[in-house]
Amino acid sequence: MKKKNTSGPRFKALLKVANITTTGFAEFLGTAPQNVHNWYTRGVPDHCMEAVARKLSVNSEWLKYFEGPKDARHLRLVDETGSTFDAQAIRGVYTVIEPTDVELPFYKEVPVGPGSNKTHVIVDPSQPLRLPRSHLDSLEINHADAICAHMIGNSMAEKIADGSTVAIDRGLTQIVDGEIYAIEHDGMLRIKYLHRTPGNGLRLRSHNSAEYLDESFRAAQIEEQNIRVLGWVFWCSTLNKRRPPVPFL
Incomplete structure (x- = not known):
């Protein structure tokens, strides 16, 4: 049985805790604000899940299914070239700039x-x-x-x-x-x-x-x-x- 993507409420809560607006995060991610707003109820889509999780420094499995550790430091991430990185080593690179x-x-x-x-x-x-x-x-x-x-x-x-x-x-x-x-x-x-x-x-x-x-x-x-x-x-x-x-x- 396919697991359900329940990331919407957790994604919304992460932005609220970080005091990031819908528009601010959309600009940082390079997408339309309406898309980000839709994710609050529909969940972050699969093709954006890893990018969103990295930018918010959380485990994508936790974000998507509420499973595993929340913090991404326990993960090993693979980039577009296939190279493997320790997640903790790249934390801080994906920093959402506070919108003006x-x-x-x-x-x-x-x-x-x-x-x-x-x-x-x-x-x-x-x-x-x-x-x-x-x-x-x-x-x-x-x-x-x-x-x-x-x-x-x-x-x-x-x-x-x-x-x-x-x-x-x-x-x-x-x-x-x-x-x-x-x-x-x-x-x-x-x-x-x-x-x-x-x-x-x-x-x-x-x-x-x-x-x-x-x-x-x-x-x-x-x-x-x-x-x-x-x-x-x-x-x-x-x-x-x-x-x-x-x-x-």
Whole structure:
């Protein structure tokens, strides 16, 4: 009976312990980030197993089947030419350089089921965003707390344009009056200025206040309407939707 490749969870755990992002390891290995992400659930493919095991300094049998010693120092490895090396002698050669960017998972609002008008906010692993590690460190943001999402609609124009990508710190959910936060409102993903009101109430304010009036919620309404703060918006990017024509051409 053929043994099952169960390397996915161990591979993912190794990267987490080493604080290596999916994109960072993909670049080091010379493959696409989506391939590495798929390995978390499908397992490292056979044709990459030895290379991945060497770069992470683990026994490929342990990585693939959870058998034998974890450490590669007990192995003798064979290179492409057929030459045999003691694994311990080459440890340290395959060092994953700490990436300068942090990969933020992307969250979006989607229907809870086919044809449903009810939505919820979920992670979309197909389109992560990368930001410089220094940006997060300067704001004392835990890298694991950072996520991203799209701004939907013009309620925050001219501050944040429709379609912009925003970065969110889930570690800061305590409301500081007048700061911009991402919230989930009964399954809707919304970006607003937040203000506390007496009695544990909440006021939502749009930057485009000419078109969008303030919304106020009492504590009971916050619970009834499933309003929860996802985190503080600390970064946004805006892509100009129109390329200006160049005159006199």
